[in-house]
Amino acid sequence: MTGPDGARRPDRAVVRDALGVGIAVGLSGFAFGVTSAGSGLSVWQTCALSLLVFTGASQFALVGALAAGGNPLTAAAGAFFLGVRNAFYGLRLSQLLALPRVLRPFAAQWVIDETTAVALAQTDRRGVRIGFAVTGLTLYVLWNLTTLLGALGAEAIGDTDAWGLDAAGPAVFLALLAPMLKSGTERTVAGCAVLLGLGLLPVLPAGVPVLVAALAAPAVLWAQGMRRGGDGAARERRLPGDAVDPQGGQGPHAQAAEAHDDEDGDQR
Amino acid sequence: MNTWIAIGATAIGCYVVKLAGLLVPAGVLERPVVRRLAALLPVALLAALTAQQTFADGHTLVLDARAAGLAAAAVAVVLRAPFLLVVAAAVVVTAGVRALGG
Numbered sequence: 495m496t497g498p499d500g501a502r503r504p505d506r507a508v509v510r511d512a513l514g515v516g517i518a519v520g521l522s523g524f525a526f527g528v529t530s531a532g533s534g535l536s537v538w539q540t541c542a543l544s545l546l547v548f549t550g551a552s553q554f555a556l557v558g559a560l561a562a563g564g565n566p567l568t569a570a571a572g573a574f575f576l577g578v579r580n581a582f583y584g585l586r587l588s589q590l591l592a593l594p595r596v597l598r599p600f601a602a603q604w605v606i607d608e609t610t611a612v613a614l615a616q617t618d619r620r621g622v623r624i625g626f627a628v629t630g631l632t633l634y635v636l637w638n639l640t641t642l643l644g645a646l647g648a649e650a651i652g653d654t655d656a657w658g659l660d661a662a663g664p665a666v667f668l669a670l671l672a673p674m675l676k677s678g679t680e681r682t683v684a685g686c687a688v689l690l691g692l693g694l695l696p697v698l699p700a701g702v703p704v705l706v707a708a709l710a711a712p713a714v715l716w717a718q719g720m721r722r723g724g725d726g727a728a729r730e731r732r733l734p735g736d737a738v739d740p741q742g743g744q745g746p747h748a749q750a751a752e753a754h755d756d757e758d759g760d761q762r
Numbered sequence: 763m764n765t766w767i768a769i770g771a772t773a774i775g776c777y778v779v780k781l782a783g784l785l786v787p788a789g790v791l792e793r794p795v796v797r798r799l800a801a802l803l804p805v806a807l808l809a810a811l812t813a814q815q816t817f818a819d820g821h822t823l824v825l826d827a828r829a830a831g832l833a834a835a836a837v838a839v840v841l842r843a844p845f846l847l848v849v850a851a852a853v854v855v856t857a858g859v860r861a862l863g864g
Contacts (some may be wrong), residue, residue, distance in 0.1 A: 514783040518844060525849050539765055546773035551808065556772050558815050566768035566773020570775065576807050577776035582800045585791050602781040639850050658857030661831035664815040665852030668832065671840045691810030696821050705808035711802035744820035
C-alpha cells in the first residue's frame with residue numbers, strides 16, 4: 495500500500511483509497527436513518543444528527559438510548575463519551591495536517607475514525623491532506639444523503655422491527671468493536687462492560703447502565719497497574735487511532751504513520 | 763423537545779471534543795495513561811451497547827430474534843465481511859427468525 499521507504503504515493507492512489515472508504519461507510523448512513531426513524535425520531539431529527547453530530551457510533555448510541563426511554567442528558571452523555579476518542583484522532587491529525595488555525599474549526603467536523611485511518615496511512619503531508627479531505631467530503635455527503643433516504647424509507651415501511659431493522663444498531667456496534675479486541679486487556683474490558691451493562695439494566699434508569707459499564711475501562715487499567723506493581727514495564731501502546739479499522743481489516747492501515755516525519759508544522 | 767435537547771447536547775459535545783484534539787497542545791493528551799483510557803473507553807461502551815441492544819426489552823432481559831441476528835453478524839465479522847454485509851446479515855436473519863415465529 496505504501497512504499498517501504500515512505501516514497502510519495504501518487505495523488506490518484508490516495509484519492510482511490512479515500513473514495514473506497516468514504517463510499518463504503520457513507521452508504522451505511524442508510525442503516526442509521528432506518529434505525530433512528532424506527533426508534534421514533536422524526537426525519538428532521540434524524541438528519542440533524544447526521545449533519546451536526548457526524549460520528550456514527552455516537553449517533554446510534556443516542557437513538558438507542560432515547561428509544562429505551564432514557565433521560566435526554568443521560569443519553570447524550572453516553573454518545574459524548576463514545577465521541578471522546580475523536581479528540582485523540584484530532585491530536586494526531588493536527589500534527590500531520592498542519593492546518594492554519596482559522597481552518598481548524600471547519601476541519602474538526604470531519605475528524606472521525608475513517609478520515610483518521612485514511613490520513614494516517616499516507617506518507618507525506620500532501621497525501622495526508624488529500625486523504626483527509628476526500629474521505630471527509632465523500633463520507634459527509636453520502637452519510638447525510640443515505641441518512642435521509644433511510645429515514646424516509648423507514649417511515650414508508652412502518653413497522654421496522656418486522657424487517658429486523660432493530661438488529662442493525664447492535665450489529666453496527668459489533669462491527670466497530672471487533673477490530674478493537676486485539677489483546678486480553680480489550681477483551682477483559684469488553685467482558686466486564688457486557689456484564690455491567692446487562693446486570694444493571696433491571697435496576698438502574700435507562701441509559702445509566704451503559705455509563706456505569708464504561709467504568710470497566712479505568713477499572714481494568716487500574717487492576718493491571720496494581721498487578722504490575724508499578725514496575726513501569728508497561729509497553730508503549732499504539733495511538734487510539736490505530737485501534738480502529740472501519741473496514742473490518744480491509745481498510746488502509748495506520749503503520750505508515752510511523753514512517754511519517756514528525757516535523758512540527760504548527761503555524762503559530 | 764427532550765429529543766432535541768439530547769440532539770443539541772450530543773452535537774455540541776461531539777464537536778467540541780473533535781475541535782479540542784485539533785487545538786490543544788500535544789503534551790496535554792499524550793500522557794500514556796490518558797491515551798490508554800481513551801482507547802479502552804470505546805471498547806467498554808460498544809460492548810455494553812451491543813449487549814443491551816441485543817438482549818434488552820425495556821428493563822428486562824430477553825432472548826429473541828435479535829440474538830440470532832447478532833450471531834449472524836458475529837459470523838460475518840469473523841469471516842471479515844465488509845461493514846454493510848455485517849449489518850445486512852443481522853437484519854436479514856432477525857427478520858427471518860421473526861417471520862418464522864421466533
